[in-house]
Amino acid sequence: MTERTAPHRVIVVGNGLAGARVQDEILRRDPTGTRVHVAVYGDEPHPAYNRILLSTVVAGRLTANDIGLRPPSWADDPAHEVHLGVAVTAVDRARRTVTRSDGGTDTYDTLVLATGSSAVLPPVPGMAHDDGRPVPGVVTFRTLEDCAVIAESAGPGSRVVVIGAGLLGVEAARGAALRGAQVTVVHPKSHPMEKQLDAAGGAVLARVLGELGMDLALGARASAVRTADGALQVDLTDGTSVAADLVVVTAGARPDTDLAAACGLTIGRGVVVDDRLRTSDPHIRALGDCAEHRGEVHGLVQPAWEMAAVLADDLCGGDGPGYGGSAVVTRLKAHGIDLASMGCVETPDDDEAEVLTLSDPTRGRYAKVIVRKDRLVGAVMLGNPEVVGTLGQYFDAGTPVPSDRMTLLLGHLAGGPAETASPSTMPDAAVVCRCNTVTKKHLVSAWRRGCHTTAAMAQATRATTGCGSCVSAVDGLCDWLHRADPPTADSSTPASSSDPRPATLVRSST
Ligand SMILES: Cc1cc2nc3c(=O)[nH]c(=O)nc-3n(C[C@H](O)[C@H](O)[C@H](O)COP(=O)(O)OP(=O)(O)OC[C@H]3O[C@@H](n4cnc5c(N)ncnc54)[C@H](O)[C@@H]3O)c2cc1C
Structure with missing residues (x-):
């Protein structure tokens, strides 16, 4: 009788978009955990959720319940080991053990750091307590708890000041405005979203935000937050002051590298990794917002999910080419823009x-x-x-x-007729869902396996389950395939999903 060897034990620190995806990708390759067993520790109390849809929750177009990454029954399967509300507080690299916030320890063969990033609170007097927590009325924008605070305070007639007009700031501001709040956006640069827009484009966006009812204080920073007459008062460096019922701080995010630094891994702006996502300790990998690959810290979901697939392949014995970087396209999720x-x-x-x-x-x-x-x-x-x-x-x-x-x-020849991008002329390699890197070819092949609706395609390929901005493109592709390659009676049984969990089709188009 041959002796069974124990599966390779992987501990993932962080149950966010990267950590949860690594687990899914490993379960896809080894559903029963025979070769690799994954345990995930997440310090947030909630099951994994789609963080990029928080802006849509703030805007009131989805609820917290809509953005879970997995159905509640997912946790009932004993192969799915997730410890919610438990942080990993220390790593002993020599013993290959981790210490947990509940006092226990756990042993790993491979440790995966998916600790993400944290919102930055700038050192503005009055904004935070001595221990770094924001004072009441001031909130960052990173978690479901932050969202709940914003949703509760940003009602009709409330005054909301958003500090920082990067992508998140604009999304938070638009969301609060949609809830009926009077919003002022404070930004130190001369135009919003300067990482994604040149000055001329930024000026047009500023005008659009103004027309949507937001006030913009550009070229100014918050210099102090005070309480006056029961409300907050935000003093600005231009000498003005704005009253606020809520201050939302979207002044950037910092990769969470404390755990990695404490156990002596090489840190740059993030935890430094190679193309196989190995840190300076070959038994520890890192991915997502906390990782620095070839000098880049992305802070976006597409690279995090591409890294997760590469890492799962590697841990399950694949010999793929590794992670070579991601060409990212940034899309704003703000209704009407x-x-x-x-x-x-x-x-x-x-x-x-x-x-x-x-x-x-x-x-x-x-x-x-x-x-x-x-x-x-x-x-x-x-x-x-x-x-x-x-x-x-x-x-x-x-x-x-x-x-x-x-x-x-x-989108068409100058002077020629307007053409809308047609699925028929789209090359097979065209990426339709950027978050999940799903191409037209993947979708057509799902169609041929019996997935004849957008929801079925979402289930089979994960297209539309990230930020949701590709829903209309997948709808268009489905319509085209209905005409070009109509389903036959024996092809209309949906193919089973290649993903272990039912995918949520995200109709969040803003
Ligand atoms: C409001 C908002 C909107 C966004 N919109 C977009 C978008 O449209 N497109 C896009 O590409 N990206 C977007 N992003 C960025 C995207 O969410 C991140 O790139 C993505 O979440 C990165 O995944 P991650 O798992 O690395 O980090 P996270 O999702 O932040 O997950 C990290 C998790 O690890 C946990 N953790 C940290 N330390 C420990 C520890 N020691 N023990 C246990 N758990 C720990 C954290 O609490 C967290 O739950 C948005 C982000 C926000 C906040």
Whole structure:
């Protein structure tokens, strides 16, 4: 009789988008845990949830219950080991053990750090207690608890000050405004979202935000938070002061590297990892927001989920090429504002770059593309969602762009008839769902396996289950396939999902 060897024990620290996905990816490859057993520790009390949809929850368009990553029954399976509300507080690398916040210890063969990042509270007098916690009325925007505070305080007629107009700040501000709050956005730069927008595009966005009822204090910082007449008062560096019932701080996030640093791993801006996501200790891996790969700390879901697939492959004995980085496209999730940005957005200082811009501030539209050696290297699209998919395809594939560059801005030849991006002309390799890196080819193959609705495709491929901005593209693909490749009687049984959990189709399109 052959002796059974114990499965390789993986402990994942962090039950966020990266940690939960590593577990799912391993369960996909080894559903019974025969080769690899995963235990996840998460210090948040909730089952894993889709953090990127918190903005949609703040906007009141989804509830906290809608954004769980797994059905409640998922936890009943003994192969699914998750410890909720339990932090890992220390790592003993020599013994390969972790200490838990409930006093216990656990042993690993491989430790995976998926500790994410934490919201930064700037050192503004009056904003936080001595222990770093925000004072009552001040909240960051990172967790379900933060969301609950914002939702409770940002009612009709309330005054909300949002500090920081990056992507999260704009999403939080729009969400609070949709709840009826009077919102003031304070931002130290001359325009919002300066990482994703050049000055001209930023000016158009500022105008759009103003037209949607928000006040903007640009070029100013909060210098103090005071309590006056029972309300908060935010003093600004421009000498003005704004009254607030709630202050939402969206002034950046910092990779959570404390645990890694305390056990002596190499830290840069994040926990430094190689292409196999190994830290400076080969028994410890890191991924997601806490990891630094080739000098990049992404802070976005697409890289985190791509890393999770690579890591699961590696831990389950695969010999894939490793993680080579991600070409990310950032999309704002704010109702009534359609904004996407990719690559470099500032006009380069060289003759090789071709830059085309189109500005229509009255209608809240701005477009910019940057082409170098016939390749798209950067783009901003504000108020022009139809073109984003096509630009994303050029950006991902690095294929030559049309010789009439206006096509890129308009989505059709200058003077020619308007064409909407058609699924029929989309290349097979076109990425439809960026969060989950699902291509047209994956979706067509799911269709041929019997998935004939958007929900069934979501179940089989995970498309639409990230930020939800691809729902209409998947709907369009489904409609096209109904016409081009109609289901036959024997093909209409939905294929079983390749994912261990039912996927939630996210109709969060804002
Ligand atoms: C409001 C909001 C909107 C966003 N929108 C987008 C978007 O549209 N597109 C996009 O790509 N990205 C978006 N992001 C960023 C995206 O959410 C992150 O990139 C993603 O969550 C990273 O996953 P992660 O698992 O690395 O980190 P997290 O999701 O932050 O998870 C880390 C988890 O680890 C836990 N943890 C930390 N230390 C320990 C410990 N010692 N023990 C146990 N548990 C621990 C944390 O509490 C947390 O639960 C958004 C973020 C926010 C806050």
